[in-house]
Amino acid sequence: PTVSFSDDNSLVTATLPTGESITVLLYGATVISWKDSSSSEKFWLSSAAKLDGTKPVRGGIPLIFPVFGPPPPDHAQTSSLPQHGFARTSRWEFLGKSTSESSGNQQTGDLSVKLDFGLSSAANGLDPKAKEAWPYKFNLIYSVTLNRKDLTTSLVVTNDDERPFDCQVLMHTYLKVNDITKVSISGLDNSSYIDKVDAASTKTQSGEIQIEGETDRVYTADGPVTVAEGGKTLYTVTRDNLSNVVVWNPWIEKAKGMGDFEPKDGYKEMLCVEPGSVGGWQTLEKGDAFEGAQTISLGV
Template sequence: MTVTIGKEKVSLVHSSGSSAEANLPQHGIARISTWKWSGTDADNEEEVTVRFKLTDSEVPENLHKEWPKKFEIIFIVTLTANTLKNTFQVTNNGTEPFDFNALLHTYYSVPDISKVSIKGLNDITYIDKVENFARVLDVKDSITIDRETDRIYENVPRDEFLIDLGQPGGAGNFTLKKINLKDTVVWNPWIDKARSMSDFGDEEYKNMVCVEPGTVTEYIRLEAGKSSECGQILKVQL
């Protein structure tokens, strides 16, 4: 069994710490901008790497006016027989510092959401977006999904989690290791939300889950001329 990565997106949002200061779409500008191919590395048969680049010149004009910063993002995807590594490097090419958020929106295809459990986020406080942004301490050994779930686990000290698909012998289970990212989002739209989404099938919630490393509860401050690198490594049990 393989774990299908349905969508990989990098969010980049506004500066100065206040959402009111930039009229940007949900998840920022990198998600809806056109990236450029930036080359492939395949030095050996065991690993292949591809790169994509986004700069401020590729951002749609209306969005660039809202967030007129000079930047470059390199998004790197590396594949081996049982791992997928995503990293992105944000560089401030301007003369002043800017702030940004980052989140890898990773959709996992799963055989049956009722059997899935996510381990490694226990004893962490999360922001529950379904329950009016209430802050809740999660004391359970693992997360299971049986309703609409939209949680931001904040300042997660652990870097590695297990996504257990509930299959015989642990087939298809995989680990997620976050790199230089503070938070982790867990999301499934469930029945009513799935039906209300134009780009999501009514029954697709049964076969997917999002476990998304990012830094979203705070901004990342990036000084002029400096770079910040973040990412994740996924390793599947063969």
């Protein structure tokens, strides 16, 4: 695998010998592109997404830490933070790459590549507002592993403070689809969810999910989540230690209201399936770590 940097050092691209590639923006450690061997893009990225560090990226995988959504008013530790925290608005450090034979593929000799990124309370790249709003000592390591047919992103949070802190994490993946009206999401049947477009009421999923309007749901579920289009499986998302999945599509009006969402009918070509731990709080004592991961596989 080869790893290259953009001229301004803001982007890291890793390419497998077989042609698959990922591109990660150091701002937010946001994976902004994942291409298969035929250069077909798997992530949706708004054509108006800011990639210059002035705004969280609208597309790819923005990383959410230490709070999901608007900070709850009754949670003092995070109450001064912006929506979705500061991981996605901080400049991360590239820590290096490692290469190995893809797991389970020893016979074919397929290679995989892992890129590691770091952000800590001592880092220069930390969003300056974050230190004041969330004054804890912490360390984050984010690893992005590209195999021929899948991508794994894994976050390790460590508390380096004397005090305990509470946190939530979420990987806000914008999957690319061709036609949202033909998409169905399975794997969440019988799971309970909070419906954010219906006064945050708690409901139970029955059957597959079709997207027919603004959708913003926080599911609690284990097991793989599959995204199919016209009966063909596009993605299977599996999770490790992340008990929630947010399913989000802004649909027409919400897309219009987002200045960085372009084209305006782009909601037809995207679906966010967001693994996270956001139902409550992970409370980490001094020295404790929390690790969560998602793997997105192409097809079944």
